[in-house]
Each structure stands twice: as structure tokens, then as C-alpha cells.
Amino acid sequence: MPELPEVEVVRRGLDDHVVGRTLTAVEVLDARSVRRHGPGPSDFVARLTGRHVTAAHRRGKYLWMSLDDGSSVLTHLGMSGQALICDPDAPPPRHLRITFDLDDGRQLRFADQRIFGGMAVSETDPPTEIAHIALDPLDPDFDDAAFVARLRRRQTGVKRALLDQGLVSGVGNIYADEALWRSRLHYARNTKGLRIAEVTDLIGHVRDVMAEALEQGGTSFDALYVNVNGQSGYFDRSLHAYGQEGRPCDRCGSIIVREPFMNRSSYRCPTCQPRPRNGRW
DNA sequence: ATCGTAGCCTGGTAGC
DNA sequence: TGCTACCAGGCTACGA
Incomplete structure (x- = not known):
């Protein structure tokens, strides 16, 4: 992937x-x-x-x-x-x-x-x-403040926004779940209710998790992804949320859950990333 | 304009 | 055993 x-x-x-x-x-x-x-x-x-x-x-x-x-x-x-x-x-x-x-x-x-x-x-x-694809967080020209402002003008779930390649590119299901886990955010949190500091923190985690994965040669689960020499990366050993259903959260020990989202799966810690309640989030 | 979703694809696996 | 159903999921097209 x-x-x-x-x-x-x-x-x-x-x-x-x-x-x-x-x-x-x-x-x-x-x-x-x-x-x-x-x-x-x-x-x-x-x-x-x-x-x-x-x-x-x-x-x-x-x-x-x-x-x-x-x-x-x-x-x-x-x-x-x-x-x-x-x-x-x-x-x-x-x-x-x-x-x-x-x-x-x-x-x-x-x-x-x-x-x-x-x-x-x-x-x-x-x-x-x-031309419609946004810059990615590893691009030197990526503007964190502009991203934060654009995301907070949206009226949608935060994970949906992360996966929107017109807002920020390069984020897929794996790194979205990892960045949300690091940020302690539930995937359905409304973008409009997020504080500037929360979104700034989130994009920082997106960048960090991508940079760390890159250092390790990428992530591979099923040998479908390989570099040009046919070798897989090792980042899957460092995942905290994605694919971790049933395993204890590395931060609090609660059991990671998998939930259907956008016709695929989202993984989260039920304690660190609690479900938003109506209105207040 | 913005938001949400169906459909594109194959093959491994779970269930009967 | 062989069949069916399901799952993985980035992106585009399209409807509301």
C-alpha cells in the first residue's frame, strides 16, 4: 500500500x-x-x-x-x-x-x-x-499555517480532510490513522471545532510519521510494495494504531479497535481518541 | 462551492 | 472440496 x-x-x-x-x-x-x-x-x-x-x-x-x-x-x-x-x-x-x-x-x-x-x-x-493536487507535508513550500486555516474552514470529519488530496497530499489510511493516534484525535472530530493548536500539532505528526517511515524505507504489509530493487521497508513494525486491532495501545494499554469508515477501516484507541459528542467537539 | 459516496480492480482468506 | 462473500483502498466522477 x-x-x-x-x-x-x-x-x-x-x-x-x-x-x-x-x-x-x-x-x-x-x-x-x-x-x-x-x-x-x-x-x-x-x-x-x-x-x-x-x-x-x-x-x-x-x-x-x-x-x-x-x-x-x-x-x-x-x-x-x-x-x-x-x-x-x-x-x-x-x-x-x-x-x-x-x-x-x-x-x-x-x-x-x-x-x-x-x-x-x-x-x-x-x-x-x-494541478489540483495539493503540496505534501514534506515539500519545502508546504505552508503549515495556510493548511491549518483551510482545514478549519472545512465542515467535515478530520480524517476525511486529511485524506483530501486537494488539501494536503500524500496522506493515506495508514498515516492518517497514525497521525490521529499521535494527536489523540478521533477520526470523526469536526474540522470546524478544532483549535489552531490541535491542527498545527496534527500536521506536525503527519510530517513526523512520514519522515520516520521514509527513514525506514517505507511500510509494507503484504509484500505488494517494494522499492525498485524489489525490497520491502520496515516501518510496519513501528505502527501504533493502523492494523493493531485487539492489541493494547502503546500509550495507555486500552485495546485498539477497528471501525468501518468511508468503506474501509479506521483504527483508534478508544481511551486516547474518544468518540466526539454532539455539539461540544 | 462543498460534501459524501459508488465504482474501479485482483487475489487472499473466511465461512459454508 | 469448491463455491461465495468479503476485504484491502486512492482516486475520479457524479449527485445532492
Whole structure:
């Protein structure tokens, strides 16, 4: 389940292995992985073949590589996307969707089991397709005070706001639950009722938990997420809330609970993160 | 404009 | 055993 730290690990891998290379051949094995490239797979291949890669960027969970003609190739890993660097004759992974032959004899592979992710060529760099995606908390230009003000103008649950990529990008279910646990906030707390200090504290925890995860190479639960060399991170050993149902809270010992939220799950400590009561929260 | 939700996907697992 | 139902969840499209 790649979130921002995992995507940044992949970006660094692309920086090391793909930037400076020319794409000598491109093959789309599954058209669904280029679903968001309007003109279709053959256009995708035509636009990329022969292009030189000049840089690798990331905003939130989106990755893009700059190309030598001013265009870019945008990538989202979705839930199960992987970017792998290997020899072209290495055994193909089970869900290989797109391959890029590089001019150093290596191959960049995009594999994706669930096909929530995908790639598309953008005419611009950075891609206008992600103009609506907010900066992420690890971006030097991220403005904490502006984020706090915008969030407090919303009228919604605090976790819903954290997951809104137009407000702050890169936060998914895992890091939202971890940051809320650190902040002792229930996911349904109304954004309008939160104090400035509470939201400032929250965004600080979001940044901290992401930075810590990045230091450990990202989080992995089911080996779906790996870096470009196929290795998993270790951050899942440091989680306090996400996936901890039935385990004692590391802070107070109460049993962590899992609750349905937005058609998925939220994990919280029932003592540290009590359910908001009507009105007063 | 803002908020909330259905649908996209596959495969591992639980339950019968 | 083989079948069905469920779960994981980021993002877009769309309705209210």
C-alpha cells in the first residue's frame, strides 16, 4: 500500500536508475494500466519511444519523469503498483503491465496487481493533470499555517480532510490513522471545532510519521510494495494504531479497535481518541 | 462551492 | 472440496 514515503523511495530509485537514460523501446502489456492516457496505448508508446529522461519528481503519491521534449510521464502506483529495475531477461513478475527498455541494457518494469494505478504521458512538465493536487507535508513550500486555516474552514470529519488530496497530499489510511493516534484525535472530530493548536500539532505528526517511515524505507504489509530493487521497508513494525486491532495501545494499554469508515477501516484507541459528542467537539 | 459516496480492480482468506 | 462473500483502498466522477 504505497503512500508518500513508499512513493518517495520509488522516486529515488528512478532518480538513480532511469534519469539520464533513453527509452529505447516501450511495451504496454495491459491497456488498463494506461487507462488515463486518453489517446490509448499506441499513442503512449509512440510518445515515449526514443525520449530521454531528465528528472524524477513527486508530489504526494504522484510520480512524474521529465522528458527531453518538454513532456512528462505521470505515474500513480495506486494500491499495488511497483516500479522495478532489472535485466530484460529476468523472469517477468506475475502482474507485469508495462516495460521500458533503457539504453544501458536494463529494463524499467511497471507491475500492478489491482490496476488502481497507471501511467499517462502529459504534454506538460509538471503535468497539468495534477494541478489540483495539493503540496505534501514534506515539500519545502508546504505552508503549515495556510493548511491549518483551510482545514478549519472545512465542515467535515478530520480524517476525511486529511485524506483530501486537494488539501494536503500524500496522506493515506495508514498515516492518517497514525497521525490521529499521535494527536489523540478521533477520526470523526469536526474540522470546524478544532483549535489552531490541535491542527498545527496534527500536521506536525503527519510530517513526523512520514519522515520516520521514509527513514525506514517505507511500510509494507503484504509484500505488494517494494522499492525498485524489489525490497520491502520496515516501518510496519513501528505502527501504533493502523492494523493493531485487539492489541493494547502503546500509550495507555486500552485495546485498539477497528471501525468501518468511508468503506474501509479506521483504527483508534478508544481511551486516547474518544468518540466526539454532539455539539461540544 | 462543498460534501459524501459508488465504482474501479485482483487475489487472499473466511465461512459454508 | 469448491463455491461465495468479503476485504484491502486512492482516486475520479457524479449527485445532492
